[in-house]
Amino acid sequence: MFNSAVLESISDINLLYEMLQAEFSLDGWDAMVHIADKLHHSINAFYEEDQLRQAKGQPRIDTKRLKRSVAFYFGYSMVAKGIALQKMGDYSAARDCIEKYSELGWISGLDDEGKEDVTHLRMIANANTYVLNLLEGNMETLPEYVQFIHNAEEEELLPGIITILESALKHNCNVDWALKEFEPNLDALDGEYETEANIRYYIDHLYLMSLYHFTNGNIYNALNISLKGLRMSDKLKDDTGYKKINALFVSFSVHATKEQLNEYNVLNKTILERVLKDEKGIRYDGSSIVSVR
Template sequence: MFNSAVLESISDINLLYGLLQAEFSLDGWDAMVHIADKLHYLIKELYEEDQLRQAKEQPRVETKDLKRSIAFYFGYSMVMKGIALQKMGDYAAARDCIEKYSELGWISGLDDEGKEDVAHFKMIAAANTYVLDLLEGNMETLSEYVQFIHNAEEEELLPGIITILESALKHNCNVDWALKEFETQLNALDGEYETEANIRYYIDHLYLLALYNLKSGEYFNALNIALKGLRMSDKLNDDTGYKKLNALFVSFNVHATKDQLEAYNALNNKILRRVLKDEKGIMYDGSGFVSAR
């Protein structure tokens, strides 16, 4: 749970980066805003101290412990704050964040990595401007956004699909054509992800796709997608996603087929066996508890 007093005591930039990723995986939007502000403050303080030392011809600030460029932390802090504000519905404040990372070329002394980070965040700013336009109901920009996703880095695929689905659900629009554009790419995803952020995107796109199908009355498709999401969130240890998908499936299981219900029960039986395997003296045989000797 987020603790503002603990945050105040943290001065490790890399640790704050990790905390932002963790809160993102937990949908911790309010915490993300505070952590992002602290990260931005610290990297700004470090950068300004370094600039002052250079002006005085003193030894530069040591940055060897930073895992990424200074430009990266400036951009990342504002990207994550903007995402959190967007999720909380404060689109105006989210746009202010976009403006801050859309052009980071003012940072002096950039090496090749830093210049690449500046270009990357400029691309992210363009993407997130489309995101806010769509969430605010400007669906006329959807075709432009679809083309943007096609031309962008591969990592923009899932965030892009999530935006398309969120805007469709919010404004009651049919976006079947847009989803069809990326059907092959989405079907090729195997759910093997290394970062918490990518796991979050992968599971959330399945959750939103299930909701989109439910809203369209496509119950069979929706519950199949929910089952896939449950299996993958269990495999990827994503408790946040599992809770949402489980609530969705249970709430609409009156529409489930016999096979879907059996698949759901089989998954939960497997999970129960797994969590009980280390319990002494008790086992689950699929229908009840039995003694283990």
Template sequence: MFNSAVLESITDINLLTDMLRAEFSLEDWEAMVHIADKLHYSIKKLYEEDQLRQAKEQPRVDTKRLKRSVAFYFGYSLVMKGIALQKMDDYAAARDCIEKYSELGWISGLDEEGKEDVAHFKMIAAANTYVLNLLEGNMETLPEYVQFIHNAEEEELLPGIITILESALVHNHNVDWALDEFGAELDALDGEYETEVNIRYYIDHLYLMALYNLKKANYSNALNISLKALGMSDKLKDDTGYKKINALFVSFSEHATKEQLNEYNALNNKILERVLKDEKGIKYDGSSFVSAR
């Protein structure tokens, strides 16, 4: 659980970055705002101290402990804060963050890595401007956004699909044509993700796809997607995703076929067998508990 007092005592910039990723995985938006602010303050303090030392012709601040460029930490803190504010429906504040990380070229002394990070965040700013436009209901920009996703880096695919689905759900739009544009790429995804951020995106796109189909009363498709999402959430150890997808399936299980219910029950039996494996004196045989002695 997030603790603001503990946060104040943390000075490790790399640790703050890891904490942001973790809170994103847990979907704790308020915690993300606080941690992002602390990360931004910390990197700003380090940068300004380094600039002051240079002006006084003193030894520069040791930045060897940083895993990435100074530009990365400035941009990352603002991106993550903007995402959290967007999730909290504070679009004006999210746009303010986008404006700040859209141009980080003011940072002096950038090496090639730093310049690449500046360019990367400029691209992210363009993407997230489309995101806010769509979430605010400006669906006229959807064709432009679809083309942007086609032309952007591969990592923009899942965030882009999530945005399209979120905007469709909020504003009750049919976006089948846009989803069809990326059908082959989405079908090719295998769910082999390792980072918390990528796992979150992968599971959330399935969750939203299920919701989108439910809203259109495509129950069979929605429940099949939910079953896939449950299996992948379990495989990827994503408890956050599993909880909400499980609630979704149970809530609409009256529309499930016998085959879908059997698949759901088989998955839960497998999970129960696994969690009880280390319990002493008890064994689950698939239908009941028996003595393991």
């Protein structure tokens, strides 16, 4: 549970970055705004103190305290805040965040890593501008955004698909042609992700894809995608995603085939058996819970 009083006591820049990632995985949008502001304030204080020391001819702050460049933390704080504000529907404030990380070349003393981060953040700013345009209903920019995803780094694929699906659902548009463009890329994804952020993107794209198909009446496909989402969110230990997709499947389970219901039941039995392994004195025998000595 987010605690603003505890946040005020934290000054470790690396820890604040990790907290942002954790809140993103939990859809903690309000908490992300507060943590992002704290991170931005902290990296700004770090940078200003370092600049002041240099001006006075004093030894610089040990940058080894940071795992990434100063530019990265400046940018990431505003990227995270912008995403949270976007998720909460405050598109104007999200655009203000984009402006703050679209050009960070003003930061003094950047090494090669820092310069690469500035370039990467400029690309993210461009991508997130497309995102806001689409979410605001400017669907005529979709072909341009599809081309942008094709030309961008691989990490933009899932956020891009999520944006396309969110905008389609929000504005009741058919985007089958755009999804078809990336079908081979999506089919090649295996769900082997290491970071919480990438897991969140992977599971969310399955959730939204299922929701999109439900909305367009493709119930059979939607249920199959939901089942895949349940399998993968269980495998990747994404409880947030599992809850959302499970609610979706159960709500439409009346339309499920016998095979789909069987797959759903087998999955839940497997989960129950795994959970009860840690419970003393009881066991699941496949149809009921029994006491054991």
